[in-house]
Amino acid sequence: MRSCLRLIRRGPGVTPYRLHRLWPWRFTGPVICLISLTVLGPAAVLGPMAAPGAMAAPARPARGAPTQFKPCPFGCEMERPLFVTAPLMRGSDVADVQLRLRQLGFYRGEIDGIYGPSTKNAVAAFQRCVDVVADGMVTGPLWDLLAIGVATSSGTPLPRPPGKVWLEVNMDKLTLTVFSDEEPYKTYPVAIGKWDTPTQVGEFAVIDKGYNPGGPFGTRWIGLNVPWGAYGIHGTNRPWSIGYPASAGCIRMLNQDVEELFEWVEVGTRVVITGSEAEYQLVVPVERRLKPGTTGQDVRYVQYCLRQLGFDTGPLDGWFGERMKKAVIALQKYYNLPVTGEVGTNELYVLGLR
Amino acid sequence: MSRFLISRILKWLAFAVLGATMLTGLALVALEVSRSLPPHRYHPLGIYYEAIGLPVHPFLPVEGDRQVSLEVWSADWPVRRSQELSYAESIRNIVYELQRAYPGVSMKYRLFPLEEDLPSRVLESIKTSELPDIYIGPFTPDLLAGQRSIALTAFWGRNARPTCDTIALAYVTMDRDVWAWPIWIEIPGLVGNKTLLGKLGADIAGILTAGWTWEEFIQLARKASAMSGAAAARGQENGGRGSDGIYGLVINEGDPTWFEYLLSARSPAMLVKGDGTPGLDRQGLLDVAGFLEELRKDHIVPPPEMRASHRMLELFWQGKAMTIGPAWPGLVRHARERSIKSPSGPVRPVLLPFPRHPASPYSVPVRVYAGYIYRQLADDWRERARLAADALARIAHDANTIWLMARLGVVPADLGERYYWQDEARLSYEENAFIAYSTRVPATPAATRCQRELYNKMLAGVITPALREFWDGRISREQLMEMIERGARDLLYPCDNASH
Numbered sequence: 001m002r003s004c005l006r007l008i009r010r011g012p013g014v015t016p017y018r019l020h021r022l023w024p025w026r027f028t029g030p031v032i033c034l035i036s037l038t039v040l041g042p043a044a045v046l047g048p049m050a051a052p053g054a055m056a057a058p059a060r061p062a063r064g065a066p067t068q069f070k071p072c073p074f075g076c077e078m079e080r081p082l083f084v085t086a087p088l089m090r091g092s093d094v095a096d097v098q099l100r101l102r103q104l105g106f107y108r109g110e111i112d113g114i115y116g117p118s119t120k121n122a123v124a125a126f127q128r129c130v131d132v133v134a135d136g137m138v139t140g141p142l143w144d145l146l147a148i149g150v151a152t153s154s155g156t157p158l159p160r161p162p163g164k165v166w167l168e169v170n171m172d173k174l175t176l177t178v179f180s181d182e183e184p185y186k187t188y189p190v191a192i193g194k195w196d197t198p199t200q201v202g203e204f205a206v207i208d209k210g211y212n213p214g215g216p217f218g219t220r221w222i223g224l225n226v227p228w229g230a231y232g233i234h235g236t237n238r239p240w241s242i243g244y245p246a247s248a249g250c251i252r253m254l255n256q257d258v259e260e261l262f263e264w265v266e267v268g269t270r271v272v273i274t275g276s277e278a279e280y281q282l283v284v285p286v287e288r289r290l291k292p293g294t295t296g297q298d299v300r301y302v303q304y305c306l307r308q309l310g311f312d313t314g315p316l317d318g319w320f321g322e323r324m325k326k327a328v329i330a331l332q333k334y335y336n337l338p339v340t341g342e343v344g345t346n347e348l349y350v351l352g353l354r
Numbered sequence: 355m356s357r358f359l360i361s362r363i364l365k366w367l368a369f370a371v372l373g374a375t376m377l378t379g380l381a382l383v384a385l386e387v388s389r390s391l392p393p394h395r396y397h398p399l400g401i402y403y404e405a406i407g408l409p410v411h412p413f414l415p416v417e418g419d420r421q422v423s424l425e426v427w428s429a430d431w432p433v434r435r436s437q438e439l440s441y442a443e444s445i446r447n448i449v450y451e452l453q454r455a456y457p458g459v460s461m462k463y464r465l466f467p468l469e470e471d472l473p474s475r476v477l478e479s480i481k482t483s484e485l486p487d488i489y490i491g492p493f494t495p496d497l498l499a500g501q502r503s504i505a506l507t508a509f510w511g512r513n514a515r516p517t518c519d520t521i522a523l524a525y526v527t528m529d530r531d532v533w534a535w536p537i538w539i540e541i542p543g544l545v546g547n548k549t550l551l552g553k554l555g556a557d558i559a560g561i562l563t564a565g566w567t568w569e570e571f572i573q574l575a576r577k578a579s580a581m582s583g584a585a586a587a588r589g590q591e592n593g594g595r596g597s598d599g600i601y602g603l604v605i606n607e608g609d610p611t612w613f614e615y616l617l618s619a620r621s622p623a624m625l626v627k628g629d630g631t632p633g634l635d636r637q638g639l640l641d642v643a644g645f646l647e648e649l650r651k652d653h654i655v656p657p658p659e660m661r662a663s664h665r666m667l668e669l670f671w672q673g674k675a676m677t678i679g680p681a682w683p684g685l686v687r688h689a690r691e692r693s694i695k696s697p698s699g700p701v702r703p704v705l706l707p708f709p710r711h712p713a714s715p716y717s718v719p720v721r722v723y724a725g726y727i728y729r730q731l732a733d734d735w736r737e738r739a740r741l742a743a744d745a746l747a748r749i750a751h752d753a754n755t756i757w758l759m760a761r762l763g764v765v766p767a768d769l770g771e772r773y774y775w776q777d778e779a780r781l782s783y784e785e786n787a788f789i790a791y792s793t794r795v796p797a798t799p800a801a802t803r804c805q806r807e808l809y810n811k812m813l814a815g816v817i818t819p820a821l822r823e824f825w826d827g828r829i830s831r832e833q834l835m836e837m838i839e840r841g842a843r844d845l846l847y848p849c850d851n852a853s854h
Contacts, residue, residue: 310433346665
């Protein structure tokens with residue numbers, strides 16, 4: 001029997017939901033009733049999320065413009081009631097639960113992000129331990145109970161850095177370092193994306209900030225201008241995941257750490273995300289003509305290649321802006337190509353991408 | 355032998371050894387003393403001075419505790435010395451060496467990214483009078499700032515000049531003064547598909563030794579076009595879309611120097627005569643127009659609607675272009691790097707000279723990169739200028755500059771430095787032959803500033819736009835000549851006219 005609820009992944013950072021209807025005329029009455037219950041039950045719980053069109057990523061705010069806080073719903077973090085379904089629920093939130101329960105000794109299985117019977121049993125055991133109804137379901141209040149005993153801050157608060165602030169996220173060390181005028185000022189532990197939902201490497205900027213997003217976003221949100229998804233730095237209600245690759249692409253921090261950082265950064269603060277696997281993540285096919293205004297991972301890769309040749313494109317942020325246009329023009333003049341300001345076939349040959 | 359004789363011999367031996375030791379010691383002392391003395395006539399780096407009658411005294415060291423800081427503007431070339439060392443970091447050695455020679459002198463290198471058009475920036479600085487001590491860039495009379503530019507002739511005696519290539523020296527000499535220190539020469543050409551040329555029966559060694567004429571080039575291009583035959587015809591019918599035949603020449607038509615090469619290939623002094631009087635070689639212009647018409651025939655060049663220049667490299671590396679150009683060092687560098695990465699690829703590039711008119715000796719206008727010295731608005735400008743000349747000499751001879759020239763694919767202007775550059779550049783036999791041929795009969799620029807300005811005005815303001823209209827098929831040959839002659843009448847004037 002097919003399920004009537006399927007998760008479809010459309011790309012990193014965006015996970016839409018879609019309802020599929022079965023073929024009811026093929027089954028007899030009881031089966032039809034069962035199917036109806038299966039359809040209606042989750043639909044009642046999920047509510048507006050089941051509506052078509054809810055999968056679209058939130059519209060990107062204009063650069064630099066003041067924005068009303070809107071964290072990416074199911075863009076980079078997920079929170080939903082977790083329970084055993086058929087097929088089994090999968091996701092980073094499930095992995096978070098498994099990680100915590102393993103830390104507490106209730107779960108001994110693999111952290112695979114699949115909410116199966118063993119995960120359910122571990123949840124039930126934990127619920128019994130904390131005197132709540134042992135139904136094996138993870139809902140809102142249980143997340144807070146899971147977080148009991150985990151530190152909410154990594155160190156002593158410090159005054160505001162004296163110089164110009166920029167951030168570096170090191171995906172190998174799982175740290176976020178605040179720099180003040182090229183000098184490291186403070187380092188925080190973070191959680192980054194898992195291998196299948198990686199945090200995006202590159203050089204970005206803070207695009208918006210928000211208070212108290214709640215739930216998996218913790219107490220603060222610092223949005224980044226990644227063109228192909230909604231990524232950011234935020235707090236968390238899963239502090240035990242800090243120090244692990246656990247998120248769906250965002251950078252998680254402990255709530256008190258992100259509250260401190262929130263006061264130091266402004267819209268436009270530079271954020272550099274690096275890692276030893278950076279180059280691997282950067283390599284994508286470039287199959288279209290890139291013009292000023294284009295965004296995408298292919299733009300980021302071309303920015304990287306231009307840099308390798310010695311041309312300064314500005315940050316590796318996947319935006320074909322004015323600075324990148326100047327770099328492309330300089331490349332075209334240097335290599336005696338027609339000067340168009342766009343990346344076409346000639347430029348791809350020079351960059352070694354053809 | 356008697357004992358007396360032996361003792362005599364030993365005594366003389368002892369005297370000889372003692373004398374040799376004393377002489378050696380004296381020589382060392384003399385050397386040390388001579389080093390500490392100011393140089394009289396020769397600078398260790400080859401700048402030859404004459405001490406008499408110069409506005410800038412070349413020998414005085416920086417006195418006392420005076421601190422002098424020289425500012426150098428240069429492009430930040432897109433090369434890396436190693437994985438960690440960028441060009442900017444590698445030039446620290448030059449600064450260090452200058453500070454060792456003159457402890458009171460520091461040098462501040464200001465590198466501008468290629469994205470920033472440095473010659474335009476210098477032009478603006480000339481207006482605002484905020485000029486550096488030294489600027490290194492392509493030589494053009496526009497970047498001479500009148501009274502603020504210092505001629506280097508002051509540092510070169512009448513009878514002694516640095517070992518500079520005559521071509522490069524000619525480019526930086528106007529009105530009998532040397533206005534910049536030549537550092538390197540850029541020689542344009544065409545990048546040819548050696549594999550395809552071999553199949554067409556071209557004698558590449560012969561082309562590199564004696565050049566090739568327009569007629570020879572067209573014959574080979576027609577053969578190439580015939581090889582693709584039906585495909586090219588289909589491409590022509592489809593307006594060039596999805597073609598693709600084999601083309602004899604794919605040109606970056608946006609490069610304004612393309613027409614200048616054609617004119618030089620026909621006659622070295624097309625626009626301004628040797629005596630400085632304006633003149634147009636009418637027959638020469640007609641010949642150039644005829645050559646352009648031949649190129650358009652028989653699919654030697656792609657049709658304009660194909661916009662082939664936007665796919666120039668794709669056509670070349672897929673073996674569908676016999677030659678591409680104009681090939682300045684950037685394009686040559688790309689061809690070289692790609693052939694190194696894939697040495698067994700189907701297309702092997704070779705650098706070739708432009709084809710020339712059979713009646714003309716081969717000549718090509720080169721580009722000379724040189725160091726300009728600007729006078730500063732301070733009382734110690736003479737001393738700064740002298741130090742700037744010294745610094746410029748060091749920059750031109752530094753190992754990093756030689757390495758840079760090898761990476762950029764340019765030729766050192768100093769004949770002595772070419773020896774070291776050869777080791778660094780590791781040119782192939784064909785590249786060496788190309789340079790030797792191209793520098794044999796160079797296009798010599800006009801001797802006076804007035805003549806050069808006239809030449810540039812005619813080329814940029816009249817000839818190039820007219821030839822472009824003709825190339826695009828918008829005007830006929832007769833209209834081309836009329837357009838040029840009308841423009842020349844409005845623009846040209848005798849260079850000895852005092853009112854100009």
